[in-house]
Amino acid sequence: MTLHAEIAAVTDRVIEASKQRRAAYLDLIRRERENGVDRPRLGCANLAHGYAGTDEQRDEMKDSRRMNVGIVTAYNDMLSAHSTYYRYPEQMKVWALQAGITAQVAGGVPAMCDGVTQGYPGMELSLFSRDTIALSTAVALSHGMFEGAALLGICDKIVPGLLMGALRFGHLPTVMIPGGPMRSGLPNKEKARVRELYAEGKASREELLEAEIAAYHSKGTCTFYGTANSNQMMMEAMGLHVPGAAFANPGTKLRQELTREAVQQLARIGWEGDDYRPLGHCVDERAIVNAAVVLLATGGSTNHLIHLPAIARSAGIVLDWEDFDRLSKTVPLITRVYPNGSADVNMFEDAGGPPFVIRELTKAGMLHDDILTISDKGFAAYGTKPDIVDDKLVWNELPEESGDDAIVRPVDNPFWHEGGFRILTGNLGRSCIKISAVEEDRWIIEAPARVFSDQLAVQEAFKAGELDQDVIVVVRFQGPRANGMPELHKLTPPLGVLQNRGFRVALVTDGRMSGASGKVPCAIHTSPEAKGGGPLAKVRDGDIIRVDAVAGTLEAKVDPAEWEARDYAEAPAEAMGTGREIFALMRHGANEAEQGASALLAEADL
Ligand SMILES: O=C(O)[C@H](O)[C@@H](O)[C@H](O)[C@H](O)COP(=O)(O)O
Numbered sequence: 001m002t003l004h005a006e007i008a009a010v011t012d013r014v015i016e017a018s019k020q021r022r023a024a025y026l027d028l029i030r031r032e033r034e035n036g037v038d039r040p041r042l043g044c045a046n047l048a049h050g051y052a053g054t055d056e057q058r059d060e061m062k063d064s065r066r067m068n069v070g071i072v073t074a075y076n077d078m079l080s081a082h083s084t085y086y087r088y089p090e091q092m093k094v095w096a097l098q099a100g101i102t103a104q105v106a107g108g109v110p111a112m113c114d115g116v117t118q119g120y121p122g123m124e125l126s127l128f129s130r131d132t133i134a135l136s137t138a139v140a141l142s143h144g145m146f147e148g149a150a151l152l153g154i155c156d157k158i159v160p161g162l163l164m165g166a167l168r169f170g171h172l173p174t175v176m177i178p179g180g181p182m183r184s185g186l187p188n189k190e191k192a193r194v195r196e197l198y199a200e201g202k203a204s205r206e207e208l209l210e211a212e213i214a215a216y217h218s219k220g221t222c223t224f225y226g227t228a229n230s231n232q233m234m235m236e237a238m239g240l241h242v243p244g245a246a247f248a249n250p251g252t253k254l255r256q257e258l259t260r261e262a263v264q265q266l267a268r269i270g271w272e273g274d275d276y277r278p279l280g281h282c283v284d285e286r287a288i289v290n291a292a293v294v295l296l297a298t299g300g301s302t303n304h305l306i307h308l309p310a311i312a313r314s315a316g317i318v319l320d321w322e323d324f325d326r327l328s329k330t331v332p333l334i335t336r337v338y339p340n341g342s343a344d345v346n347m348f349e350d351a352g353g354p355p356f357v358i359r360e361l362t363k364a365g366m367l368h369d370d371i372l373t374i375s376d377k378g379f380a381a382y383g384t385k386p387d388i389v390d391d392k393l394v395w396n397e398l399p400e401e402s403g404d405d406a407i408v409r410p411v412d413n414p415f416w417h418e419g420g421f422r423i424l425t426g427n428l429g430r431s432c433i434k435i436s437a438v439e440e441d442r443w444i445i446e447a448p449a450r451v452f453s454d455q456l457a458v459q460e461a462f463k464a465g466e467l468d469q470d471v472i473v474v475v476r477f478q479g480p481r482a483n484g485m486p487e488l489h490k491l492t493p494p495l496g497v498l499q500n501r502g503f504r505v506a507l508v509t510d511g512r513m514s515g516a517s518g519k520v521p522c523a524i525h526t527s528p529e530a531k532g533g534g535p536l537a538k539v540r541d542g543d544i545i546r547v548d549a550v551a552g553t554l555e556a557k558v559d560p561a562e563w564e565a566r567d568y569a570e571a572p573a574e575a576m577g578t579g580r581e582i583f584a585l586m587r588h589g590a591n592e593a594e595q596g597a598s599a600l601l602a603e604a605d606l
């Protein structure tokens with residue numbers, strides 16, 4: 001397969017931009033393998049402490065020829081997606097012994113459910129929970145007791161955080177182990193309809209709660225194609241899962257066997273054997289470009305415009321929004337999964353799922369098919385479908401045709417000839433917009449601004465009928481250094497109602513939206529952020545603003561001399577409560593969204 005010229009050119013740009021950092025990273029993980037903290041170097045007391053917690057396996061663990069796997073788990077009952085991990089370590093320890101290795105829980109990491117905190121103060125810890133997870137992963141693996149790692153995480157910031165931490169131990173072979181989506185409940189579009197009725201006072205709270213519970217009804221990942229499920233698609237394209245593991249439902253034989261295979265595959269790629277596959281070699285510039293390509297081809301979450309650069313930097317790789325913009329102009333949109341359509345991930349999986357996407361993009365030369373995957377079947381395996389036949393895990397070729405061309409299509413018959421992402425630039429800064437879920441007649445919005453400093457005030461203004469007009473809602477001081485860059489997804493229903501009423505509306509913010517946000521045009525991640533002097537701090541009510549996703553511009557149409565002379569609005573005081581005050585260190589040190597919005601990376605000069 002010949003690689004598409006633009007994919008090759010963007011990859012070369014990433015390689016060039018990463019040269020020094022990547023060389024330093026590869027040297028670090030070489031040194032860590034040769035003389036880092038690991039079991040052979042630990043003293044007897046240290047080892048005794050390390051074995052005591054799993055004394056039932058002490059004899060096997062003392063046999064240092066056996067690989068010991070460190071399990072890092074994000075289990076909790078707050079995320080429906082992660083509640084499925086409850087018994088995983090127990091099972092994995094048994095499967096490890098069967099594979100001639102051992103496994104221990106190296107540590108747990110925190111995980112926030114953005115669905116629970118959406119619209120509430122906890123959401124201001126959401127982005128920084130990613131870096132907290134990275135730190136917790138490093139604490140777990142710093143015990144030096146492991147020759148491999150298994151990372152149990154699925155949702156939004158958890159996969160990025162786990163990878164950011166584990167990549168600093170990139171000398172270890174590492175697999176990502178997903179848990180799968182819950183089965184389909186109330187369709188996402190129906191859920192959104194009831195929300196809009198409630199926002200208009202046409203549905204009761206009881207009716208809304210019933211609809212929400214019918215949508216989010218059991219263990220497993222939510223079924224919309226948001227940040228969590230975008231993670232799974234990207235992990236497949238990076239070859240960090242067992243092939244095709246993304247969307248098998250929890251509690252099924254297939255899910256169990258995929259997890260067993262992950263443990264057994266780790267045993268096969270350990271560093272003593274001749275098939276050593278360290279994480280830091282798997283995650284290279286090509287794997288990162290693969291992740292960006294599948295994100296764009298599937299209309300994935302805009303949060304990955306922040307998380308993927310952060311993951312990349314943790315491996316010495318520099319990826320920026322220009323790379324995304326260029327890839328988006330080349331990579332076609334070949335899936336329609338909510339919010340970019342009405343199907344959910346279970347229907348996407350049944351129609352062909354990630355294997356279909358990977359096979360089709362590979363055939364079109366849009367993916368690097370020579371990356372080092374954790375599977376020894378090679379990258380082509382990620383274009384095949386796992387199944388249980390005669391009680392055994394097998395991989396089958398997919399049918400040539402899509403199982404449903406309203407959900408997933410081949411590259412030569414896409415839903416749209418390009419991905420759904422654009423950079424916007426202008427006198428309001430550098431911003432991102434995802435238009436794959438926005439009607440084409442709303443890609444250019446020009447209207448008077450209404451300016452807010454928090455999302456609750458927007459909801460109050462909506463309820464008071466103050467927004468019933470063409471309007472560009474500006475919500476500023478939502479950047480990482482202001483209040484932790486929360487998602488403003490609770491604004492989707494009121495803005496959607498205004499749009500349904502026929503008004504021309506758009507959102508402009510230095511904050512984020514959810515991967516589940518869709519139909520309203522939103523210019524997000526606007527940088528430099530308002531706090532500290534970004535241009536959004538100059539906007540005033542009534543300014544005419546133009547969001548133009550066709551030309552790629554974001555402008556306040558204000559006389560330049562007046563604009564120049566304007567003062568910056570004062571940032572609100574930093575909030576207290578819900579633990580926000582102890583995250584000040586992460587706010588104060590955060591770099592720009594395009595670099596990952598991370599104090600961790602900024603301070604470590606990554
Ligand atoms: O980026 C994402 O995918 C979102 O953060 C998602 O994880 C979050 O849970 C949303 O809030 C869910 O959508 P609803 O709030 O509409 O249920």
Ligand code: SF4
Nearest residue numbers: 113114115155222228
């Ligand atoms: S997808 Fe979002 S709402 Fe669903 S479990 Fe994960 S974090 Fe929570």
